[in-house]
Amino acid sequence: MKRKNPLIPLALFLIAFFLINIYTLSGLQFLSGSPILPLIFWAVIASLSAALIIAFKRIQTNGMDQFFKIISHAFLIIVVSELVFAIFLLPGDVYRLILHQPRKYSWVVFASAMLIFTILIFVYGMLRGKYAYRVIRHTLEFEDLPAAFDGFTITQISDVHAGSFHNRKAVKKGIDLIHKQQSDLFVFTGDLVNNKASEIVPWMDLFSTIKAPFGQFSVLGNHDYGDYVKWESEANKRANLEQLKSLHGQMGYRLLLDEHVKLEKDGQSIILAGVENWGLGFGQRGDLRKALAGVNPVAFKVLLSHDPTHWESEVKQLASKVHLTLAGHTHGMQFGLEAFGVKWSPVKYRYAHWAGIKEDQGRYLNINRGFGFIGFSGRVGIWPEITVITLKRKV
Structure with missing residues (x-):
């Protein structure tokens, strides 16, 4: 049986992660309008990604230590929150493209609220939910x-x-x-x-x-x-x-x-x-x-x-x-x-x-x-x- 190349799913994940980040940034930038927001956004994503790579490399010697847990959980929260943001923003964007209308502020605000809600519920799950x-x-x-x-x-x-x-x-x-x-x-x-x-x-x-x-x-x-x-x-x-x-x-x-x-x-x-x-x-x-x-x-x-x-x-x-x-x-x-x-x-x-x-x-x-x-x-x-x-x- 031919073995599957493990790099293929990893490459697909990285491509999807990159595209979701671009889409998320487009929504946040629409609300903010700040010229420095993209720089801050990509700095955070790059730093977190680098920290995750380091954390995985440390497993061989340190196991899943506290550093790994903090970084992996932060990464998980960001990925899931961005995915929720994209899910709620996408229908509005599809609708406006069909009707050739500009992006609606209220729709982006709603998607942003869902992003914040997702982050908060994950924090609750980590602090209280696991013992509820x-x-x-x-x-x-x-x-x-x-x-x-x-x-x-x-x-x-x-x-x-x-x-x-x-x-x-x-x-x-x-x-x-x-x-x-x-x-x-x-x-x-x-x-x-x-x-x-x-x-x-x-x-x-x-x-x-x-x-x-x-x-x-x-x-x-x-x-x-x-x-x-x-x-x-x-x-x-x-x-x-x-x-x-x-x-x-x-x-x-x-x-x-x-x-x-x-x-x-x-x-x-x-x-x-x-x-x-x-x-x-x-x-x-x-x-x-x-x-x-x-x-x-x-x-x-x-x-x-x-x-x-x-x-x-x-x-x-x-x-x-x-x-x-x-x-x-x-x-x-x-x-x-x-x-x-x-x-x-x-x-x-x-x-x-x-x-x-x-x-x-x-x-x-x-x-x-x-x-x-x-x-x-x-x-x-x-x-x-x-x-x-x-x-x-x-x-």
């Missing part, structure tokens, strides 16, 4: 749910990414919100850390306070295996994973590694299974058949599997029906819009279903939007989620 925890509730009905589990509640969180946290007070508010749910069962569906087990250590005292009558259970996500950083040796990488597994136990979480447990209540039971990470493009380590070995095919089953592509590719086709699969992984890309009946995020172009409940012939999938954040140190429109699912017996 929401409880999202779902009630699911099943004809074959054991009667003893009618009304059984499950609290799910996913994608903690502890290495990204820096506000202990804010994280504690999220943990306190989990406590308030008083669910029967607590589950965590992977990506406890960004790369290294040590990242969760400063936060273990908070997460270990989470308790539920039927226990606390967890699985691993793609980031938990340490695949995205360089290790001195494979032995060190394996040791890091073993340490992380141990820390799950120290927090009071039963880590399910291609295995299942039976939850019993009033003489009846349901199966809770968990697999290692299985995802298209992110490693297919999990073994679902091993996890369900010895389970009665007609038993009611809940599965913890970090990546929702596992459900699409294997779980929902399995002969032994898995009634409910709980996943995470997508984060809703930490950016989008969920309001006024609109549900949109750029992540939809990678995952058709990227958050919430999906059903296929009585088999349900829930994708949690994530408790933490990674990459972009913020959340805009897609807030951190605590899911509470109530199981009901359909009469």
